[in-house]
Amino acid sequence: MTTPFDWTLATRAAKMNPSAIREILKLTERPGTISLAGGLPSPQTFPIDLFTQACNTVMERDGAAALQYAASEGYEPLRRAVADMLPWAVDPGQVLITTGSQQALDLIGKVLLDKDSRMLVETPTYLGALQAFAPQEPIAVGVASDDDGLLVEDFAAQVGSGVDKARLAYVQPNFQNPTGRTLSEQRRTALVQQAGALGIPLIEDNPYGDLWFGTPPPAPLTARNPDGCIYLGSFSKVLAPGLRVGFLVAPQAVYPKLLQAKQAADLHTPGFNQRVVAEVLKDGFLERHVPTIRALYQHQRDTMLAALARDMAGLDVAWTRPAGGMFLWLRLPEGMDAQSLLPAAVARHVAFVPGAPFYAGAADPRTLRLSYVTASSSEIDTAIAALADAIRAQQAAG
C-alpha cells in the first residue's frame, strides 16, 4: 500500500501552512499568560440567558424546520432583519446569510478571482481575508495607508489595466483589524467615486462598525453606491461568534453567482442558528445590548491607552488611538522586530500578534497588534507593564 506522501497536491497547498498566529495563540493557552493576541470578544457580553430562551422558543415553535435542510439564501425573517437594520435601502433578496462573514470572503474569492488576478488591500490588512482569498491564488497588492485609512491616490495608481486590472479592493473602513483605523468621510467619498469610475468592486467588510466609542463612524461605502460594492456584516461581535452567523449584501448582477458558490460550499448556514439569531434580534434587542458592549470596550481601550502612556514613556514606541472596535496597532522603536520580541514577552506572561503577516507586500517588522477586549482592565495593566519591560530588556540587550 502506498501512503499519501505519493499524492500530488494542488499547487496552492504548498502555501497552506499553519499560520504564525495559530502557533502564537497556542502559547497563550499556557496558564497565567495574558493574551492581547486574539480577537475574542469578551464573553461577558454574550447574552447567554436570552440565547437559551431563544433556543427553547425556536425548538418549540419551529423545531422540525430548524433541524431540516434549508434554502442556501438563508432564513427569510433573518434576511429581512438584516435588510432592516442596515442604514440604506436594502432588498432582503440581496442578503445572503453566510457561515460567519469569513465565509463571505471565500465566496467572493470564488466569484471574482482567477489565478494571478490582481486584488487591492489596505496596508496592513485583515490577515483572515488574505487567507480566505488565497485558494484562488490572486496577487494581493497593498495600497498605501495612513491614520485616516487607505490613500485614494495610491488606490487609483495601483488599480492596473487590461488583464492586470484589479478584480476587487478589500477594505475595512471602520476600526480596522489590525490597526483600529477608520477611513475618513472625505476618503470614503473619494474612494467610492474612484472605484465606481474605474469599475472596481469594493468589498466592504464591516464587522466592528457598531462598536464605536463616542460618535458613530461615517456612512458605509456601500450606502453611497450599492451597485458598486459587496457589503459584509457579522453577528460575531454584537451577539456571539460561536453561532457563526454572518451575511453579505450583493448587487443583483453577482448575487446568483455568490449563491451558487454558497450552495456548493456548505449548502446553507445552520437553520437553527439563523432562527436563534432572528429570535434574539426581535424587539430591538441590539439597540439595548450594543451600547453595553461599547461602554465596556471603550473603558478597556482607555485602560490600555493610559497604560501605554504610562509604561512606554521614553521608549520611542508609537500606537494608534482607535475610535471603536477591538484592536490597536503598536510600532516598536527603530531596529526592533516584533517577531523577535515575542518570546521575551511570552516569558513575561503576555502575548501579542506580530504585525508582519498582515501585510500583502513588504512588512514593517516593528509593528504588532494588541487587542483590548479579551483581557480585563487589571490584566491589561499587568500585560502592558510586562510588554514595556520586555521592550526595555530587548533594547538593553540589543
Next chain:
Amino acid sequence: MTTPFDWTLATRAAKMNPSAIREILKLTERPGTISLAGGLPSPQTFPIDLFTQACNTVMERDGAAALQYAASEGYEPLRRAVADMLPWAVDPGQVLITTGSQQALDLIGKVLLDKDSRMLVETPTYLGALQAFAPQEPIAVGVASDDDGLLVEDFAAQVGSGVDKARLAYVQPNFQNPTGRTLSEQRRTALVQQAGALGIPLIEDNPYGDLWFGTPPPAPLTARNPDGCIYLGSFSKVLAPGLRVGFLVAPQAVYPKLLQAKQAADLHTPGFNQRVVAEVLKDGFLERHVPTIRALYQHQRDTMLAALARDMAGLDVAWTRPAGGMFLWLRLPEGMDAQSLLPAAVARHVAFVPGAPFYAGAADPRTLRLSYVTASSSEIDTAIAALADAIRAQQAAG
C-alpha cells in the same frame, strides 16, 4: 456611477448558474405537490426534545465557550466521539469537524485539485460533489459503473498518467446518491488495492452508511487503507441536517492542509452545534435511535418498490432496489427523456429529479432519481401512480 455589469468575474463564474435541481425544487413548493425530488430526511426522525434538552445543558454548563470563537479542528469531545464510533482505529487528531460533509468536499478540492486536474467519479455521481469541486475547475471523468458500483477495471483504465494523472477518485460506496447502489465487497478490495498501487487518493463519502436495511454494508474503503483515503461522514441523516455538522478523517500527511483550508473557509463550525451534537451522542443514543430510522425508511422503500411493481407493469421501466439509504434510480422506456417528462409529472402533482445533472460525462437522459424518505407511504403510493400516468401519457403522445 458604474454598475457591477462592468465587473470582470472569475472564469469559473460563467459556469455558476442556479442548478436544475434548485429550479425543480421550487416547483415542489406548490401546495399539493408530492416531492420525491429532494433528499430531505423525514422530520419525524428528528429527536427534537432531546435536542432541546441538549441546548439547555450546553448553555447552562458551557454557554460562554459554546458562543466564543473556537479551534478550527473542532470540539475535542466531538472529535473523540467521531473517532470512537468509526469501525477502524482512528486518532481523534485526524478528525476535522466540518460545516456539513458538503464543506469537506470544498476543502478537499482546494487541497487536491488544480485547474484542469483530472478527477474520477462514479457514473452517475453525487451532483453536490461535482458542484463542490467545480470552483477548482477540474476535469471530472466518469468511471463506468453497474449495479455493484464502480467497475474497478475501468477505474484503472481512466486513471491517466503524468500531469493528467487523476488527483482523486470520489466514491459513495454505500446506498449511493443518486442510484442507491452499494459497492460490493469484492470491488472494495480491488478498488483499494488498485488505488493504493496507483497512488490515487480515494475520497470516501459515506452519509448513508448507517441507514442499512437488513444487513450492514461491507467495511468502508478507508478501514482497509486509512493512509490512502479521506473519509467523509455526517450527522445529517442520523440526527438532523439543520445543525450542519459533518466531519472528515484524513491521513496526517494532508490533515494540516485541510485544516488550513477550513480555517480560511469559515474559521470553525459553530461550537454551539458541535457541543449539542456531542451531548446528544452521549450514552449511546445513536444505537437506540438509528434503528428506528432504518425501520421507517425500509418500510417506505418497500412501499415504493411495491408501488413501482404495481403501477409500472408493462411500461418497460427499470429501477434499482437499494439495500439502504434514501434514493432509488429509475430508467424510463426507450426514447423517453426524464427532463421532458417532468412538466407532465408536476402537472400531476408529483416531482422527481432528472438524472442528467448527476453525470460527469454523457448523460443517460432516460434516468431519474426518486427519494422514498420525505413523502409518507400513502403519498408515495399516490405519487408513483401519478408518475406512471405521466409516463403513459407521454408514451401515448410520443
